[in-house]
Amino acid sequence: MGKGYKLYFFWVVSVCLLLSFAELIIEAAPEEALITYLPGFNGTLPSKHYGGYVTFDEKNLFYYFIVSERNPSEDPVVLWLNGGPGCSSFDGFVYEHGPFNYEEGQPKGSLPILHLNPYAWSKVSNIIYLDSPCGVGLSYSTNTSKYTTDDWHTAADTHTFLLKWFELYPEFINNPFYISGESYAGIYVPTLAFEVVQGIKAGVQPILNLKGYLVGNGVTDTDYDGTLISLVPFAHGMGLISDDIYEDVQSSCYGNYTDPNCPPSIDKVYETLDGLNIYDILEPCYHDPNAYKDGKGNTSLPVSFRQLGVTERPLKVRKRMFGRAWPLRGQLKPGTLWPELAQHGSVMCFNDEIATAWLNDESVRKAIHAKPKSIAGPWELCSGRISYASFSSGSMLPYHKNLTTQGYRALIYSGDHDMCVPFTGTQAWTRSLGYKIVDEWRSWISNDQVAGYLQGYDYNFTFLTIKGAGHTVPEYKPRESLDFYRHWLDGKPI
Template sequence: MATAPPRRSLLLLLPQLLLLRSLLAAAAPSITTKAVPRLPGFSGPLPFSLETGYVELDDGVRLFYYFIQSERDPEEDPVLLWLTGGPGCSALSGLVYEIGPFYFDFEGYTGSGLPTLLYKPASWTQVSNVIFVDSPAGTGFSYDTTGNRTIPSDTIVIQQLHTFLQTWFDEHPQFLPNPFYVAGDSYSGIIIPPLAMKIAKGIEYGDERLINLKNSTYFLSEVWINDEPVRESLGIHKGTVPSWLRCDFDIPYTKEITDAVDGHLALIAKGYRAMIYSGDHDASIPYVGTQAWIRKLNLPITDNWRPWYVDGQVVGFTRTYSNNLTYATVKGAGHTAPEYMPKECLAMIDRWLSGKPL
């Protein structure tokens, strides 16, 4: 007949388990947040909810983010993760110059002092909550406490952003029921499909967070954000980034993903919605090239090439494909389309997020 193990064995094991739990807890990702009701350069309280913070990953990386709640209905509107391209371009570039709710008063700048910030009504935050992330480490205010021993790469960044999202939603569980989309421009188009697939697989495998994945000039910015009171308002860790750059193209980075077609096909096969848009004046990634790789997906066309309108004016052309894929051009827009045509791009994203045809 078997006898129970000696009690002293259990007592010896308990401290070891407690130590292990302590070590695991110490290494787990964590988050610090800061509410920002005012910003230097903006007159009066901000007319929207801004939060900044760092997600501290267990590999020594600290990813800085800006979170702006929807100005319409934050409890119901989608949550967008916005990734600026590069690699090495700060999220502030997307926030100020593309889809965010404020911009610099370039015309009124006298050449000295702090630039003035003005409210921008044609912001994507009119219809969605948006998380802007500085990624990879070394971009914007994100940094590596280990001295950047590991050179960032596509796969490393995807894993870090996945952990970032898990940690962020742990801190903001009220947004878990909201539709969630991964969005961005330029080089981030390489990162978005595999990141979305990683989230999708986590949901299928029973991830307890159950993120509701749905998938989809510049001088003044350096003057403003390198000002010490501005950094204090945003909660920037002192001594970590001596001089902020909008884009640091010298950041060490390994590009591993050479083709995004398979990633898009895998997401489309699972039924996730996606929209791809191009400025028709984009000289960096011309829209004809984008159309060429979309043809490689070999999807049936459900709504053929047609113009789409804002205020009765043609502002681009669009085509829809089977499996919820939409492609659109934005007339007169360059590489970062919302920077050139904010009103038109707001109408585009609002209609698409609402499930309406462009």
């Protein structure tokens, strides 16, 4: 056998072994978690789907994992978290950027029909939808004391989940890893990222390949997200309150919260905005007929706005909440959390019937490897069984500075018609970091149209708006969302 032939033979054998090893790695995921069918969907799944529980400390956290349709071995792994606190990440899965669109209008009692979503974020990334903290969505514990938590315990638990998850799926440990979420996940994401970074520095195994994070319409800081910096300028700019009301608030409240004219001025703002869909001021507000008595409507403006920097004490500010959850008119006191709100009916202004029907069907639960209702309880968009100390970690501004100055990329994006967490407050706090502007305010394009605006800062920190989108951006602008998501993950200009 000649020398050249031996080298060629060695090369062929090496390639075959490498291919076999790669095949073995791809198959390393726990096959018992593989989802082979989904009730309501007729067709072949475009990539592998997995579902199941990661269990520790008497907690069972449910995840739904979708392998990227593009290049699983190289595409990033992205963790998705919805807010609340207490809202299920199946909100994102069903209504925003998940793999399916759900056909409405089916006969009562029948499951929705599922069609492939051409703008799913799994087109360009491996994505994990996690129900967190324990007690939310399909996550559960047989020890109900585990349903009492706060920002730090949630971050620690999610970090533990990730370490155990990557042990189950070791083939993805070297992929770039990003943390993402929206609304109250504006707290979940930076606190979790901080926890992960601390673990990396301490050499906790497995070492996660964290590269950065994304936050959509996320709460961040009680001052910047509050009435005066966020809501009032937004409402005035959108033409929702008059010049007179705006000037009245400015003269009586700004820098002088003790002025006796301040609370009445703010009340005028609330009265004017009452009845709007807080998630998107252009959309109608859905009213659940079972949640209303005597023909009364709901106030879509949350009590939380009445607690921000005007008349309420710091304790009440700490207890405010954001997510798919708003009170019925006049029934709730300021400072009410989602678990209390849940006792009064469904999530305000939002129709969650499709997700509720699908995820409470036992055949669906069996298909995705979730426990039945008799064990995990019924699925709710926002859970009423957890007790959560909101804002226990304080302002997120120090966390953003800490993470970005260490080299972690950040994309902060806002639907510009959201009144829940208005872009005005987000724009103000991103600017307040004092970073040098490296990409001056400009429009960005999707489908040959202006899709929004962005400003790029030093330290790979970007603030981006999506034109015409509400609180849950991909729900309103799916094509545009996939565009900025893909470009940002790929490290290309948006």
